[in-house]
Amino acid sequence: MTYDTQTRSAAPAADAAIAELVRAGGRIAGHLAPDVEPGVGVASWINVSRFVEATGDENPLYTDVQYGAGSVHHTMLAPPAFVLAVRMPDSSGGLDLDRHGLVDTLSTLRLTWNDTIRLGDPLTGRVEITGLTGHHDGAGRPFARVTSAVDYLRHGVPLARGSCEVDLTPRDPQAPARSVHRYDDTEVERMVHELETEEPPRGGRPRFWSDTAVGETGPTLLKGPLSLAELMVWVFAEGRPVRAGNLHHDHLADLPGRQITNPVTDWPAWDRADAWLDSATAHTAGLPAPAARGGLLFSLAGQYATHWMGDDAFLRRLEARITRPLVYGDALRLTGTVTDRYTATDEAGRRHHAVTLRITGVNQRYETVLDCAATVFLPERGRMVTLPVAGGLTPVGGPSPDHPGGV
Template sequence: MNQVLHRKFPKITPEGLEDLSKRIGVKIEKTVEPWCYEATRDNIRHYAHGIGDDNPLWCDPEYARGTQYGDVIALPSFLFATSRIISGYVGGLPGVHAMWSGADWTWHKPVARNTEVRTEAYLKDLVEHDTRFAGRAIQQTYHVDFYDAKSGDMLAEADSWCFRTDRDQARESGTKYTEARAREPRVYTQEELDSFYKHYEAEEIRGATPRHWEDVTEGEALPTMVKGPMTVTGFIAYAQGWGGLYIRANKLAWQLQQKHPGAGIKNRFGIPDCPERVHWDEEFALEVGAPGAYDYGPERCSWLTHQVTNWMGDDGFLAQSKCQVRRHNPEGDVILINGTVTRKFEEGGRHLVEIDQRAENQDGELSAIGSAVVALPSRKG
């Protein structure tokens, strides 16, 4: 492993926090442009494939023509690609590390093919925490509304949050990953890999077969979903569909760094490079206190919704989803997602089920927790 450089990074200061707090509740008038403006066939498919989702309702127009929608629609988590704010592009505290840590989504309508998405956003809250990862941290929460740009209809709304942490303190004093950083890299046997791959072989997309509300029971388990083993290739595959926050090349990278100097952190060649490289640059990930190059937070949230959309079928509608990221998933980890139906209820004329989700790595360490509310078709019509 390369020797980690011990440079000093900008810190959280009272002045920086005071300046940032003045933005609470103020509509953000101008943000960096999103990766996707429209839910085109290709944009939808690229996002779906970025999380390993091959549901034909998102990916196969010929199949989708036979559904109630008459064409492909966007998977719910695709909206991450239409707003940099919801995905973790934070303002204030320049140069202070931001870790995307969770989201709370509500969807109002399916996103049809070729919908142009317009967003409105504002800083919702700042809360100070004492964390195992880096000691003092600031939870920075944004609210984003998503609209059909042509009709004006609200498609969805969401809160998402990042934890702003002092990189130096995380590396030098953080205790959460002390043991993980000391471990030798995990090398899997073929037998171990096959034990995970069996979940891929058994993965079921409910599709056109309706899952009726009356046929669901409280306590019912969803099929376990596997993601991984984690590779840098997989992290980049997600970035291809999602767009990343700071990934720019050549002149565009230079322009970003001129506007936001804190976004250009020098690499081992002395070249300013983006902070997002913690997801593929092992050396830099260790510098900021992480256990190694690791997955994206919105990616993890999208995995949880993937489990639910597979289970609910074409006639279900994902109304709400919550996800809290609890640790990094470094290269080499495998994630197993389990879900359980915890409640059945009727509300506003809809037949709903609530699902609790828990994601753990191969060693049983908690990776994320989440929940979902799904509207299912009823035999009553």
């Protein structure tokens, strides 16, 4: 546990609350996340279908069994981000945030895959909290950060791994309100044109590594405007249990950190996570309106990568930093640029041809919502991507400034 007391904060009370939380929460590191429930346990057709519908993914590799059987994979796949439906690693440690006047927000999520997810694969996930630390942002405002590690297994064999950072920030009752965006005729006309002319997924046309170049840009994908239906569909896609009435009440009794008093009804056993879907209570989560959960935003970035790379490629790693919420009514434009191109070997000596694709998501106000980096393995003429990947990677020629510790 660390707490940076050298930085002067403009809010001593908030500083004290964060320091107290970090001291009191020291017990959570090294334990399984108490507030993250398991979701689905198999990449069944219905589970995968719910996931791709929630993200608007039209790639037939994830939607059409017959198409998948005729692909290089010989089966329908699930999108890489489907592991989030197995277990979403956005733990805030089960801490009593309401008592400290804090709200939690997923800030960074990183996942690395060793293999594809095939139709019918049995999957399990495990989330362990690795730390709780105190910090100050660039403006001197204090916040705490819960870090966790997640592992996903298939038949008991590692399939993917990752880490997550959830920031706990003081609730600001005087935060400036942001009204729901209203689109004028020009914006509507532009967005309709973008949707109608959007480039389809690359699909079965291989994107060869030798044909890519640093600085190359990909298509623009438009998502939204975000509707309540999309927020609700994600609840089911994410795979977490949705309990009614008495069952939910009993479940929350074991998670005191999730319970707060509903500010509208004064019901004392209310799940603060529901604020992300409820316009009357969104302010309790520090939001101006209902908003997309971090897992949905991460999945949209993953969709951009798979849309760009084609069926023959492999998404090795994705890191997404969420810089602001995507709230009800917002649109999201995703763009990508190749920023690096290299070869690397895994621990079995297999060579992989990789590119780094920087993916950015901006809303209709031209504000950055997502800043992501994807590592994609591409095929070469006469050389397919070899899976599964054996352990970590080392760039050919040794580590470079872009890859100081391997990939």
